[in-house]
Amino acid sequence: MTKTKYIGTLMVLIIGLSLFNVPTMKAETTETAWPGPYDSMDEAWTAVQALLLPEMEEEFYDVSFTANAQTVTGYTIGNLLAPTLASSVDGNLAGAYAMAMGIPYGVNASYGFMAINETFNETYNEDPVAFLDGVTTASWTEVAANYTVFGMGDVPGIWMNSADFYAAYLAAAMTIDGENVTTANVSMIATYANATWADLTEVYDYLVTVFDANPFGAVDMMNYMDVYVDHMESEMGLLADYGVFAPGPFGGIFALGLVGLPTFNYTFTGNLAAILDPANGSAIANATGLAMWMNGTYDATLNATFGLAAGEFAMIYDYIMAYETSMAAQICGFFGIDTVPVAAIPSAIMLHQWLYGDVNWFPYAGDMGVQQVGTYLTPIFALGIDIGDGYELGSDLTAAGYPVTVGNESGITWAQAEMLWSYEDMYSFVYLQAEAPYYSVATMWTKAAMDKMSTEYSTLKDHFGLTETAMDYLLEWTAFWRKQWTIDNQVLMWTDSVGTWTTTFFYDQWILQDYWTGTTTSYGVTIPEGFNLDTSAANSSIDGATASGLFFKFNPLAFTNGNSTEGGLKLWLEAIDGNATSEAALMEGHDITAAQIAPLISWLDTFYGLYVDEPAVVVPTDDGPSIPGYSILALVGVSALVLSVLYKKRR
Numbered sequence: 001m002t003k004t005k006y007i008g009t010l011m012v013l014i015i016g017l018s019l020f021n022v023p024t025m026k027a028e029t030t031e032t033a034w035p036g037p038y039d040s041m042d043e044a045w046t047a048v049q050a051l052l053l054p055e056m057e058e059e060f061y062d063v064s065f066t067a068n069a070q071t072v073t074g075y076t077i078g079n080l081l082a083p084t085l086a087s088s089v090d091g092n093l094a095g096a097y098a099m100a101m102g103i104p105y106g107v108n109a110s111y112g113f114m115a116i117n118e119t120f121n122e123t124y125n126e127d128p129v130a131f132l133d134g135v136t137t138a139s140w141t142e143v144a145a146n147y148t149v150f151g152m153g154d155v156p157g158i159w160m161n162s163a164d165f166y167a168a169y170l171a172a173a174m175t176i177d178g179e180n181v182t183t184a185n186v187s188m189i190a191t192y193a194n195a196t197w198a199d200l201t202e203v204y205d206y207l208v209t210v211f212d213a214n215p216f217g218a219v220d221m222m223n224y225m226d227v228y229v230d231h232m233e234s235e236m237g238l239l240a241d242y243g244v245f246a247p248g249p250f251g252g253i254f255a256l257g258l259v260g261l262p263t264f265n266y267t268f269t270g271n272l273a274a275i276l277d278p279a280n281g282s283a284i285a286n287a288t289g290l291a292m293w294m295n296g297t298y299d300a301t302l303n304a305t306f307g308l309a310a311g312e313f314a315m316i317y318d319y320i321m322a323y324e325t326s327m328a329a330q331i332c333g334f335f336g337i338d339t340v341p342v343a344a345i346p347s348a349i350m351l352h353q354w355l356y357g358d359v360n361w362f363p364y365a366g367d368m369g370v371q372q373v374g375t376y377l378t379p380i381f382a383l384g385i386d387i388g389d390g391y392e393l394g395s396d397l398t399a400a401g402y403p404v405t406v407g408n409e410s411g412i413t414w415a416q417a418e419m420l421w422s423y424e425d426m427y428s429f430v431y432l433q434a435e436a437p438y439y440s441v442a443t444m445w446t447k448a449a450m451d452k453m454s455t456e457y458s459t460l461k462d463h464f465g466l467t468e469t470a471m472d473y474l475l476e477w478t479a480f481w482r483k484q485w486t487i488d489n490q491v492l493m494w495t496d497s498v499g500t501w502t503t504t505f506f507y508d509q510w511i512l513q514d515y516w517t518g519t520t521t522s523y524g525v526t527i528p529e530g531f532n533l534d535t536s537a538a539n540s541s542i543d544g545a546t547a548s549g550l551f552f553k554f555n556p557l558a559f560t561n562g563n564s565t566e567g568g569l570k571l572w573l574e575a576i577d578g579n580a581t582s583e584a585a586l587m588e589g590h591d592i593t594a595a596q597i598a599p600l601i602s603w604l605d606t607f608y609g610l611y612v613d614e615p616a617v618v619v620p621t622d623d624g625p626s627i628p629g630y631s632i633l634a635l636v637g638v639s640a641l642v643l644s645v646l647y648k649k650r651r
Contacts, residue, residue, distance in 0.1 A: 041559050065481060073347075129141075138198070229272050332345060355414070393473060410473035446478070
């Protein structure tokens with residue numbers, strides 16, 4: 001037999017065997033191998049998630065870095081001196097509040113009295129019956145207790161309206177003839193749901209005790225504004241060191257004379273009480289009114305409003321300007337921080353605490369020791385939350401509770417600290433870009449911590465003018481704040497788990513590409529070709545819930561359900577081929593529009609074609625048996641065997 005005959009025999013055998021139904025054997029793949037091909041759409045998408053979800057978790061921590069820094073400073077600034085101090089519509093609210101707070105609690109009906117009772121009993125708000133039973137010898141009904149504590153309509157209660165309750169009691173008491181309390185003051189008794197006069201007297205005595213607790217003497221509650229006006233027009237000040245003792249949130253600063261109470265030392269022809277009243281829209285202690293006074297051109301209007309004589313407008317204007325400056329200096333001096341305008345005080349306090357850790361948190365750090373912001377906030381402002389310690393740069397991040405070391409060991413200057421926390425500085429902790437990626441500064445700090453030879457490290461170091469020592473402190477703190485602090489305070493800041501947010505971010509990226517704007521993730525992992533959904537067409541975008549349903553493999557209409565011959569994937573592939581019935585079923589099942597399904601069909605066509613190669617299905621026929629499980633290699637092996645036999649026969 002010639003060589004040619006051997007080859008011819010081999011070809012006949014190969015051709016003959018090929019007539020059998022033999023499936024192609026694919027190379028084995030794993031979920032870690034990318035790109036596939038993969039046996040199913042579910043496997044392909046699982047591989048995508050395995051590749052990108054860890055990257056997206058890092059994105060979540062980047063987002064949380066900026067968001068948490070903004071949120072924590074927002075908590076503190078919003079509640080540091082007063083709930084309204086840091087939020088201003090017209091730029092004068094902070095100044096107006098400072099003006100109002102210059103009126104001691106004992107004579108400030110608009111702001112002061114709500115703090116008095118809160119100081120002495122923290123439970124009355126939740127249980128007024130228990131509260132009144134505790135401060136009197138009576139047994140109160142629920143109705144009478146609610147009226148007495150909270151008031152109703154025009155009825156003053158001791159909560160937030162102590163002065164009017166006090167006044168109403170004294171007015172009723174003046175009508176008492178001996179022990180006859182059943183006739184002359186029956187209206188007072190009826191007003192408070194038939195609480196007895198003895199009960200109301202004990203409540204009155206309680207309030208007097210509270211007011212007398214003032215270390216500088218009791219306040220004349222009936223004439224509180226008259227007393228204050230007298231003070232303002234007195235050379236020495238009748239209220240020198242005078243005020244109700246109220247250790248509520250920073251009320252004591254003013255009430256205890258820690259901040260001076262300047263006077264006009266002048267008797268005005270107009271209504272000074274109205275000028276000082278925070279509730280008056282034209283008063284200096286009202287944001288709208290203060291804006292008019294500070295404008296300096298409303299003299300005619302305000303002269304007419306308050307009946308001022310010539311020159312009195314200028315006198316009050318000068319007082320306001322001097323008061324704002326002196327108030328800021330005194331408050332900043334008390335806290336031991338650099339003097340800043342009144343409106344900037346909360347931010348300055350927080351910045352100083354972050355850098356030095358030594359703000360004097362009077363009156364809450366009773367021993368005047370180190371008080372961490374996280375530990376401090378919850379009991380002070382009754383936020384009902386624990387924001388967690390570790391805010392201060394001097395925190396020991398290796399020790400339990402992250403204790404603070406007082407002082408500036410990092411060497412960061414005040415000016416550098418201001419830049420690091422500036423909402424305008426593009427590399428600061430709280431800066432949020434207008435376009436994606438919104439939080440890229442967090443990524444920069446993270447990359448700098450990963451590699452000191454990186455461009456990010458040198459950019460940040462040079463931008464802020466920092467030393468290597470300062471950078472070491474900042475990189476350790478930012479790494480902690482980005483991840484560990486987020487984990488410690490997950491429920492507070494984000495409510496859901498890291499995994500939930502990561503998945504949400506992942507679908508956001510698939511739909512909108514608002515985290516990774518290029519071909520790689522923030523940390524350098526290549527994004528698979530065809531991953532991004534194109535929702536640039538009008539009204540084509542979908543939400544995260546819809547996206548989740550598209551990839552939930554147990555959803556009979558999902559991409560990842562079934563295969564090309566059955567299940568949800570079959571319907572989607574039919575839609576790709578133009579099957580209107582399948583497309584309509586998918587639109588109805590996912591509650592999406594024609595504009596929304598169009599990019600989904602286009603995306604699946606590309607993604608499926610790139611990464612999915614389903615195994616061939618073996619279908620038995622009547623023409624003869626199939627040879628399952630064999631490949632071309634098997635055919636070649638059989639052919640080689642035949643050749644070997646033929647060759648031996650030739651020899």
